[in-house]
Amino acid sequence: xxxxxxxxNEVFWLLFSGLAFLAMTLVxxxxxxxxxxxxxxTSFLGFLGGMSIFHLFGGASMLWGNPLLMxxxxxxxxxxxxxxxxxxxxxxxxxxxxxxxxxxxxxxxxVLVLWLLVSGADPMFSMKAGSLYMIIFSGLSGAxxxxxxxxxxxxxxxxxxxxxxxxIWFCCFLTHLLVLTVGMIALAKLFMILTPIxxxxxxYVARRLTARGxxxxxx
Numbered sequence: 001x002x003x004x005x006x007x008x009n010e011v012f013w014l015l016f017s018g019l020a021f022l023a024m025t026l027v028x029x030x031x032x033x034x035x036x037x038x039x040x041x042t043s044f045l046g047f048l049g050g051m052s053i054f055h056l057f058g059g060a061s062m063l064w065g066n067p068l069l070m071x072x073x074x075x076x077x078x079x080x081x082x083x084x085x086x087x088x089x090x091x092x093x094x095x096x097x098x099x100x101x102x103x104x105x106x107x108x109x110x111v112l113v114l115w116l117l118v119s120g121a122d123p124m125f126s127m128k129a130g131s132l133y134m135i136i137f138s139g140l141s142g143a144x145x146x147x148x149x150x151x152x153x154x155x156x157x158x159x160x161x162x163x164x165x166x167x168i169w170f171c172c173f174l175t176h177l178l179v180l181t182v183g184m185i186a187l188a189k190l191f192m193i194l195t196p197i198x199x200x201x202x203x204y205v206a207r208r209l210t211a212r213g214x215x216x217x218x219x
Contacts, residue, residue, distance in 0.1 A: 010184050011063045017192035018055030024196035025049050032203045040160060043087040043145075044203065047138060047168050048196055050080015054130060055192070061123050070123035071116060074130035078109030081137040084168065088144040105137060131176040139173025142166070156206040163202025171195035 007015065025048040033041050053076025061069035082105040092098040112133060116126045145165025152158040175191040178184075 007063065011059045013184060013189050013192060014055045014059030014062070017189075017196075018052055018059060020193050021048055021052035021055060021196045024200045025052050028200050028203065032200070032207065035207075039086045039090055040145075040157075040164070041203070043084045043141065043168075044164050044199060046080040046083025046086070047172070048080075048199065050077050050083070050134075050138075051171065051196070053077065053080070054134075058127055067120075067123045067126070070126045071113060074116060074126045075110070075113045077130040078112060078133045078137075079106065081134045081141075081172070082106040082109050084138045084141045084172075088141045109133060128180060131180055134172040135176050138168055138171075139176070142169030142172060145169075156210040159206040159209060160203055163205070164199050167195040167199040167202070 025045070028045060028048055033045055054073045057069045057073035057076065061067065061073060082102065085105055086102060089098045089101055092101065112129060115121075116129060121129070142165045145161045146169065147165075149158050149161030149165055152161060170191050175188045175195075178188040
């Protein structure tokens, strides 16, 4: 991994954070998600997987000057963000409408990427388009998770929503907003690295609290 330190600043942080997201995606997929599949954990997996693709392929595109890789990055980011809204959509009572809204978000994501590909959009414009999609869909979904976290009484769900929601909001809303407006400053870099780790640790802590609570009740 020593070659990373010889890369341009933005490329380095995209690839470095992409590796962090990829590692946490695998940890989450093989651990927590395998034990508990729900709309909330699916949202978390969409966030982790989508961001790992966005950062790794986005960084590779900037490194090698290959616009096709940026389209792949944007596809991963927008598709992952569409899955993030699965949890907020639980507030919609009608199951058919809920499914329609999810597929609608997915279609918007894919049409956006197709338009970027067909129009031959500049790679940096593609990255900005993906960031805007994530700000709207993942950023607002993260804020919703935090709001729901304060309302849940179950400690494990509360912890997951608060920790996971904050992670998604800080990364997909605040970080992308910072990068789009002022550039990749130190705060944005910090969030890029810490948010995937924070999310996975939060889910682990919530599971441990549940197990401890069950043990106390059993005694």
